[in-house]
Amino acid sequence: MRPIRRRSMLQAAALTPIAASMVAGAAPAAAAPALDAAAAAGSGNQPPPHGDREPAGTELRTIAGTGVVFQYDAVVPAFDGWRTHEPTRSYRDLDRTWRFRFDPDGVGESEEWQGAGHDDSGWDSIAVPSAWDLKDTPGFGGYDGSRFGEGTAFADGYAWYRTSISVPGDWAARHVRLAFLAVNYRADVWLNGQHLGAHEGGYAPFALPTGDAALRPGRVNVIAVRVHRLASWEDYTQPSPSITDPYAIPWKPVDYWPYAGITRSVWLEAVPTVTVAKVLLAAADGELEVRAVVENRRDEAFTGRVVLDAGKGTGAKPVSVPVDVPAGGVAVTRIQTGIPDAPAWSAERPAVLTATTKLLAASGTSLVDQLSDRYGMRTVEISDAKLLVNGKPAFLKALNWHEETGAHGRAMTRTDYDRELGHVLATNSNAVRNTVYTRHPYAYDWTDAHGVYVMDDIDNMWVNAAQEKLQTEQYGLSRAMALTMAWNNHNHPSVVCWCLQNESEIDGNGAPIYRAWLADMKAAVKAVDLTARPVTWASHTTNDPAFDIADIVGFNEYFGYFYGKNEDLGPAIDAVHARYPDKPIMITENGSWSFFGHHGPETEVGTEEWQAMNFRSHWAQVAERKDYVAGYFFWVLKDYKTRAGYNQEYNGISEMGALAFDGTTKRVVYHNIKDAEL
Structure with a gap:
């Protein structure tokens, strides 16, 4: 049996949730052997x-x-x-x-x-x-x-x-x-x-x-x-x-x-000098709202028409509207049309539609350009501490996941995606968090087609206060990531919320830097998203001073692993709900580790049974509070590679997955997740 060592074994019951979660991503635990x-x-x-x-x-x-x-x-x-x-x-x-x-x-x-x-x-x-x-x-x-x-x-x-x-x-x-x-x-x-x-x-x-x-x-x-x-x-x-x-x-x-x-x-892509650069699609309650962005790279103005076909199965007829685009400029054509026969997109029935937008010359007969995109008809809103999809409460039984395989790294094939994401459905889960970066477009197409909800995410992990200030006031990369996330993935019906950061630093004295950083990114996302999806983030603490800015209160918690006891989770959730009674809560991360194949009593740290017991305890406390907890995201679907400086004796693989790094070998917790019900 291998020695049980995992992330410096931060069994730090004496640490506060804030301190422990920050320590978890701090200095390396051990030296790294040979390097070229x-x-x-x-x-x-x-x-x-x-x-x-x-x-x-x-x-x-x-x-x-x-x-x-x-x-x-x-x-x-x-x-x-x-x-x-x-x-x-x-x-x-x-x-x-x-x-x-x-x-x-x-x-x-x-x-x-x-x-x-x-x-x-x-x-x-x-x-x-x-x-x-x-x-x-x-x-x-x-x-x-x-x-x-x-x-x-x-x-x-x-x-x-x-x-x-x-x-x-x-x-x-x-x-x-x-x-x-x-x-x-x-x-x-x-x-x-x-x-x-x-x-x-x-x-x-x-x-x-x-x-x-x-x-x-x-x-x-x-x-x-x-x-x-x-x-x-x-x-x-x-x-x-x-x-x-x-x-x-x-x-x-x-x-x-x-x-x-x-x-x-x-x-390389060659498009007409007057082109439909982007189409934003928002469908709800039998109506389709369209914003067609037309870009003119010519030296003279363009006059023509935009024709929208909402797609097969919608019951809509093509709609034609005029468009005038100044020389070297951009115009946005707004179209509203009924789609009376369109089925709603839901996790139970993931109906994906295809809209085609055509740009015609002034004569109305000559095709200049066209752009097609997929979409789904559904609503997402927050009401009475619940996440509502199509007007009904939704609970996200979810998995965090990293986009990688041992054979291809982050350059995954379609077969890789099909196999890895197939475990979401196999565990009777209905959601994923794109921890902590946006994915290949195929992943969003897959979740659209298979009815899997997505919390989309960007790269703001463990950002410090000085950098938050730099990004907000000068460099703008955090804002750019938030904008492009919402812009690029806007039309995917499976994306039901946006995540802005993971476990970043909170400055003192009311956290003005942290709050300004988050507010800046949230405003950017809201300025793009026609569907007004809720915004959240994965805080490292239940006492985040910016939760009033969030639409959903999201936090990572490792009670019973990095700090405290498993049974501390329920009271912590209740305290958050008391402070923000109108906001749904999501556990954006929770999990522990085990060596796959290492079995023993559930009281023995590092056994598969211990990992599974921890999950069951946290899940039970969440399930008791489903009136105001809208999601639980297990950390993590599969073991993952890391250069964070720990587990180098295991080739830099973090062993917190429901699956081994091969994406096939299942731990006990995998079956517990599959069996978990609200």
């Missing part, structure tokens, strides 16, 4: 240069009463090109083998590795999408930590990607953008040697306009991407100070694995 010398050296220990604002220039502009999100001085477009090719658009798929080279000394730009004529024939190769962590790391997905610290999983700093692609000559008459679903952490992108822009944040899609000067229609074009990942520690071989970047989100090592590289799909 090159991986810890050079550019990985130094943050990349930052400007005064986050590099995408994310901003919210109000157009015709609609909040529209811009990056790189263009509307953030719909990112459906990974699966849907519109007939009015042209695409070049860039999921392929790219040239690849680490740049530990950060010399690539000065040596012009980005140049169109640079000779990369001697470079290595890598699949896109993938994580460079798995390029050459022995035993990455196993529990044997004897080689922890070896391989590309510990290669930080800069790495370069290059590929070439021919594009048709007629693309000269189109607006072309280069779309990425995710690059972790920072990406700098060049086209034919010209810098298109940079992006920060490892999980948000972004699209860079190529511009007339950079693109070479009818010729071969060279794309170069420089990716930077910050090192986690100064020296993985010994306990040492962590590496931090006060501008970055997250800004220090956090409790998951920061898979690096181009981890999701990439493509």
Whole structure:
């Protein structure tokens, strides 16, 4: 039997909930053995240069009463090109083998590795999408930590990607953008040697306009991407100070694995110079509200019509409305139409519809552009301390989950998603929390189609007060993440609430910094979301001084594990309810650990029976309070990899899952979750 050691064994009954939860994400518990010398050296220990604002220039502009999100001085477009090719658009798929080279000394730009004529024939190769962590790391997905610290999983700093692609000559008459679903952490992108822009944040899609000067229609074009990942520690071989970047989100090592590289799909997309950039869809009670965002890249004004087809099975006829878009400008067309036959979307009957928006020339006969998107008809609201979906109380029996597999890291395949998310239904759960970053679009399509509620989430994990102030008053990356989360995932009916942060610092004296940070992000989300979904966050304390700002009171709790006793949960919930009687409460995290296959009495710490007993105790206390507790999120669906500095003897795998890291081996608690009823 292996020794029972888990996260420094913080059996800290003497700690307060606040102190214990903060300690849980603090310094590493043990030294990390061997690391390739090159991986810890050079550019990985130094943050990349930052400007005064986050590099995408994310901003919210109000157009015709609609909040529209811009990056790189263009509307953030719909990112459906990974699966849907519109007939009015042209695409070049860039999921392929790219040239690849680490740049530990950060010399690539000065040596012009980005140049169109640079000779990369001697470079290595890598699949896109993938994580460079798995390029050459022995035993990455196993529990044997004897080689922890070896391989590309510990290669930080800069790495370069290059590929070439021919594009048709007629693309000269189109607006072309280069779309990425995710690059972790920072990406700098060049086209034919010209810098298109940079992006920060490892999980948000972004699209860079190529511009007339950079693109070479009818010729071969060279794309170069420089990716930077910050090192986690100064020296993985010994306990040492962590590496931090006060501008970055997250800004220090956090409790998951920061898979690096181009981890999701990439493509070039050529659209008409007047294009339907984005369509926001909000359907409820037999009505569909539409905001079609039309972007004009021409030097002259455009006059035409927007035609909406609400989709098969809705009973709606196409609706046509005029649109005028100024030269180089953006217009928002608002359409309201009845959908009398549309079935409601619910967890029990997840009816997904497809709307098509067409842009016609002034004659009304010539198709200029079109954009289709999926949606569902449902309402979400808060009333009398309950979360109501379609007017009925909903309880989220839920799982936190990380988007990763041992074989593919965070570059999961559709088969991976089907298998992993299938466990949500297999445990009779009805919800997931996208802990603590947005997911690949396929994950939202899956939850839409299978009737699984989603608490969507962003990267604000363990943010300190100084950084909260920096993000709110200057850099704006937290706000950008909140805006793009709500913008990109707006039309998914499965998304029923937005989560803004996880266990971040609360400053003293009334918490003015913390409150301003949260209020800023909440206002951003509300300015975009036509459906007014509730906003929450995963606080580390039941005494959060900003809960009055939240629509749902959400907190992580580990009674009986990090602090206190299991039976302390019920009184803590009651105290919160007494302070906020009109707000529903959600347990955004709760769980404990066990070695899979380690059995014994439920009083023995670390047995599967102990882990299961802890769950049953917490679940029972929640179930007794379903009148004002609207959700319980178990931590966590599956064991997960972490570079937070603990469990290195087990290859950096946190053993808190209902499943082992293989995604197949079930612990006792898995079956307890399946059997749990309100």
